[in-house]
Amino acid sequence: MTGLLDGPRAREAFLLRAMMAPPWSVRIEDRAPLSLTAVVRGEAWVIPDRGEAVRLRPGDIAITRGPAPCTFADDPATPPQVVVHPGQRCTTPGGQELSEAMDLGVRTWGNDPDGPMVMLVGTYQPHSEISRRLLRALPALLVLPGESLGSPLVPLLGEEILREEPGQEVVLDRLLDLLLISVLRTWFSRPEAEAPAWYHALGDPVVGRALRLLHAHPGRPWTVAGLAAEVGVSRAALARSFTELVGEPPMAYLTDWRLTLAADLLRGSDATVGAVAARVGYGSAFALSTAFKRVRGISPQEHRRKARAEDAEAVSRS
Numbered sequence: 001m002t003g004l005l006d007g008p009r010a011r012e013a014f015l016l017r018a019m020m021a022p023p024w025s026v027r028i029e030d031r032a033p034l035s036l037t038a039v040v041r042g043e044a045w046v047i048p049d050r051g052e053a054v055r056l057r058p059g060d061i062a063i064t065r066g067p068a069p070c071t072f073a074d075d076p077a078t079p080p081q082v083v084v085h086p087g088q089r090c091t092t093p094g095g096q097e098l099s100e101a102m103d104l105g106v107r108t109w110g111n112d113p114d115g116p117m118v119m120l121v122g123t124y125q126p127h128s129e130i131s132r133r134l135l136r137a138l139p140a141l142l143v144l145p146g147e148s149l150g151s152p153l154v155p156l157l158g159e160e161i162l163r164e165e166p167g168q169e170v171v172l173d174r175l176l177d178l179l180l181i182s183v184l185r186t187w188f189s190r191p192e193a194e195a196p197a198w199y200h201a202l203g204d205p206v207v208g209r210a211l212r213l214l215h216a217h218p219g220r221p222w223t224v225a226g227l228a229a230e231v232g233v234s235r236a237a238l239a240r241s242f243t244e245l246v247g248e249p250p251m252a253y254l255t256d257w258r259l260t261l262a263a264d265l266l267r268g269s270d271a272t273v274g275a276v277a278a279r280v281g282y283g284s285a286f287a288l289s290t291a292f293k294r295v296r297g298i299s300p301q302e303h304r305r306k307a308r309a310e311d312a313e314a315v316s317r318s
Helices: 132-136 153-160 168-188 197-201 207-216 224-231 235-246 250-268 273-280 285-296 300-317
Strands: 014-020 025-028 034-041 044-048 054-056 061-065 070-073 082-085 089-091 103-105 108-110 117-124 141-144
Touching (some): 117 153, 153 168, 207 235, 207 250, 250 285, 273 300
Parallel strands (some): 014 108
Antiparallel strands (some): 014 117, 025 070, 034 061, 044 054, 103 108
């Protein structure tokens, strides 16, 4: 899943340890694209606005996909007492500020420092364009039973989340990424996951290799014939197999991948449109701009201005 799982890469992700005593109920309205919650001790319920409530037991991990809100509580019947807004601002349902009142120390938050329920929360910020294809493949709520993962990452994240050392944010970001990738690999291997076509295609000896080449070298002047030669099959055979397994032809997939990479570079760097074009496989700034506007409806410069404005707004709310 190289490339496709490279999208949700944490950059100064919001991480905390929540400690709660019943009755408690927290409504999440932060509009984050992706959040991961791991129950360390006790039990909780995750209640989506649409769909059934799911009980979380020790070791269970829930992934929620925004921007739709959801609620975590000791019981589905407990009314929300806390609302988490964009920028992780916390208030009562009536708007009274709660951030300081519920601060329990280093990356620790809750209504009781001795609360019987402890969970770790990691929230990705909307900085990456690459993750969109992956996000579209996920349900609004995904719950993985603890025994399915068998990973030491949750206890390790629980230890590191309380440390205050130089570079700690980077350590936490990478641990969160590793945990998310482990959860998604395990989830996609389960029959109920209904894994997307591109996930199954990665397991094909021909199409999977072609996908990895496109992900690793998007800037190469690919043609279907050249890609077919690299993987050792005919042009017609690759075109047919790729379209059947992935759901779109190789060059259409490559265009989407290049433009997604370009959108991420435009948002996260000061590189010129021409430099971005060269990195993702377009011969000029004009060629990239034409393709970008045709597919996304706005120019690269307009995308950059809009993305920067969104990021600035998010920072001002935090």
